[in-house]
Each structure stands twice: as C-alpha cells, then as structure tokens.
Amino acid sequence: MKRLTLATLVATLVTLVVIALGYYLWRAYRAPFEALERELQALKEAGEPLRYEDIVTPIPANLNSAPIYQKAFGLLPKLSFNEWQLLKEFREGCPAEIARVRQILKRCQPALALAKKASKLPHARWVKWQPDPFSIRFPHFSKLLDVACLLVADALLRLHDGDVE
Incomplete structure (x- = not known):
C-alpha cells in the first residue's frame, strides 16, 4: 500500500x-x-x-517609366549570341567591327528610343505589392539589363562618332 x-x-x-x-x-x-x-x-x-502601403505613395501613371520600358522590351529584336558578344566586346573597349555594331544598334533603335524616353521619368514601379513579398517575381530584370547594355553600346558608338551630347 x-x-x-x-x-x-x-x-x-x-x-x-x-x-x-x-x-x-x-x-x-x-x-x-x-x-x-x-x-x-x-x-x-x-x-x-x-505597412508597405502606408509608406510607399502611389506613382502617377505619367511619371512611371515601367510601362514604357515594357513597350521597349517588346520592340527589342532577337539578337544572336554572336551579336551580343560583339556588343559586349565593343562596350569593353575591344576592337570591334563598327559597321556591324552600327547595324545591330540600328535594328534596336525603336526600343532604344523608348528606353531613353523612359529613363527621363523619375519613377519605375514594376510590381504591385503583395501580402507575401517572397512571391513577387522580377521577370523584367534580364530585359532591363539587355536594354542597359544596348544603351551603353549606343552611347559609346555616338562617342566614337564624335557626338558628345
């Protein structure tokens, strides 16, 4: 017990x-x-x-460059690997076929004109806020990088031609 x-x-x-x-x-x-x-x-x-919505103010549509860049992306011609390589070498200061670079950039002029217009706007809001920020995708980054590379090559070509403006 x-x-x-x-x-x-x-x-x-x-x-x-x-x-x-x-x-x-x-x-x-x-x-x-x-x-x-x-x-x-x-x-x-x-x-x-x-909250994010309390901090970030809305951007007026006429000041948001993202839609203009999106249009520019749609106007980009399909460039081959060799063309991208030639532009890369040209941007890096390697001797390049200027006539070929000029030809490639001429095909890209409609997209570059829009990109130049977009670059003058003060904002670029690409995505809308979502409750789960980890689900937000940024598919425009690679195209934006392509446009930036083309703009640099275009500026260098104009500099090569003596256009410093």
Whole structure:
C-alpha cells in the first residue's frame, strides 16, 4: 500500500513539474510576441506607418517609366549570341567591327528610343505589392539589363562618332 502511495506521489509530482515546465516554456515562447504586439500598438497609436502601403505613395501613371520600358522590351529584336558578344566586346573597349555594331544598334533603335524616353521619368514601379513579398517575381530584370547594355553600346558608338551630347 505504501508503495502504491509513493508511486502515486511521484507520478503526481512529475506531472506537476511537467505542467509547470510546460507553462514556463509557453510563457517564454509567447513573451517576445506579446512585446512585439505592444510595440506595434504603440507605434500605431503614435501614427507611425506599419505597412508597405502606408509608406510607399502611389506613382502617377505619367511619371512611371515601367510601362514604357515594357513597350521597349517588346520592340527589342532577337539578337544572336554572336551579336551580343560583339556588343559586349565593343562596350569593353575591344576592337570591334563598327559597321556591324552600327547595324545591330540600328535594328534596336525603336526600343532604344523608348528606353531613353523612359529613363527621363523619375519613377519605375514594376510590381504591385503583395501580402507575401517572397512571391513577387522580377521577370523584367534580364530585359532591363539587355536594354542597359544596348544603351551603353549606343552611347559609346555616338562617342566614337564624335557626338558628345
């Protein structure tokens, strides 16, 4: 009988210790979240912006260059690997066939004209904010890099021709 009572006592104590430890760990886990909630509430009451939408102001359509760049991307001709390589060498200062570079850039002029127009605008908002920022894609980056490379080659060609404006 004493043995059963001792076993019951030990089981009860172990149960109480496990419950107390569980409660302590739960409180320790919750404490930072509760502190964060209090801090966010204080910021909200102070009128501080807490969301992306509160910080970023809308851009008027006539000042957003992204749609113009998108049109320029659509006008880019399909250049071969050799053509891109020739433009790269030209940009890096290697001797290049100027006539061939001129021919390539002439094919790209409609896109370059739009890109130059877009570059004069103060903003380029490409994507709309989404609740999950990790799901936002930036497919325009590679095309934007292509346009930038073409603009550099165009500027260097004009410099080569003596046009410093």
